[in-house]
Amino acid sequence: MDWDKLRIFHAVADAGSLTHAGDSLHLSQSAVSRQIRALEDSLKTTLFHRHARGLILTEQGELLFDATSSMVKRIEAATARIHDSEEEVFGELRVTTTHGFGAMWLAPRLAKLYEKYPDLKIDLMLAENVLDLPMREADVAIRMKEPSQADLIRKRLMAIRMRLYASPRYLDKHGVPDSIEDMQHHRLICQNVQSAQVSAGLQLNQQLLSIVKTTLTVNNYFGVLQAVQSDLGIGVLPNYIIDGNPHITRVLPEVESVEVPVFLAYPEELRQSKRVSAFRDFVQEQILEHRRSLRALADEQSS
Secondary structure: OOHHHHHHHHHHHHHOOHHHHHHHHOOOHHHHHHHHHHHHHHHOOOOEEEEOOEEEEOHHHHHHHHHHHHHHHHHHHHHHHHHOOOOOOOEEEEEEEOHHHHHHHHHHHHHHHHHHOOOEEEEEEEOOOOOOOOOOOOOEEEEOOOOOOOOEEEEEEEEEOEEEEEOHHHHHHHOOOOOHHHHHHOEEEEEOOOOOOOHHHHHHHHHHHOOOOEEEEEOOHHHHHHHHHOOOOEEEEEHHHHOOOOOOEEEEEEEEOOOEEEEEEEEHHHOOOHHHHHHHHHHHHHHHHHHHHHHHHHHHHHO
């Protein structure tokens, strides 16, 4: 089967339009259309339903698109390995992690990575769902649980816990709770129980929601943090967001979730990737630096 025609078919199926596919392939719409018709003739089947709003794959088209998608991912993996044979760290690295960790811990630190490797291109994909690394939906993942797939290299980075925090202004106005039962006199800010979150955080939220009378629930940690900083109540947040923040106070130190492990993982086929190694080492260095800064802060406060 002619790979050129398959490549054009894949672009059309992905774009849902002859025009958009032609733009991405630098071909005219008529040239793309001819190639699709020739492919359909060679397969003796119809691959697309045509209508005014674009193209929709037929059942046979869906089967072929699954095959070409797999082929494209394999080519991308091979291309990545070829590029990784070079000495310099450059090119695209697709990193997936949760919204909270990616936006509030990782992204603010990436400037140091770019300083060291200015030709690196990071595609940061923030999602609560788990992307498939062996299928090359991403190159590297930072996950809040140990990956279950056997063909992944994994590295435990650290552990986090969900804890209770409030602003000093809120506590000055409403008082500091002395026990978990005192939470009934405070507004709880947390992720709603329908939100995607680690099970440890969900369990702590459910325990607290059974006690409090007034709540503000948000579907992400950034919203919880903003509400806490706006003096709206006592929030449930992962400690990696708050550690070292002088403007937020931890309350009820005895109340916290069980430990949540954080893992970095990547496919076995990227073991020799210089981009992956550079990113892995960078994350580990940042974690060590963060721990050192917390120890220095604790020493300063105790002296």
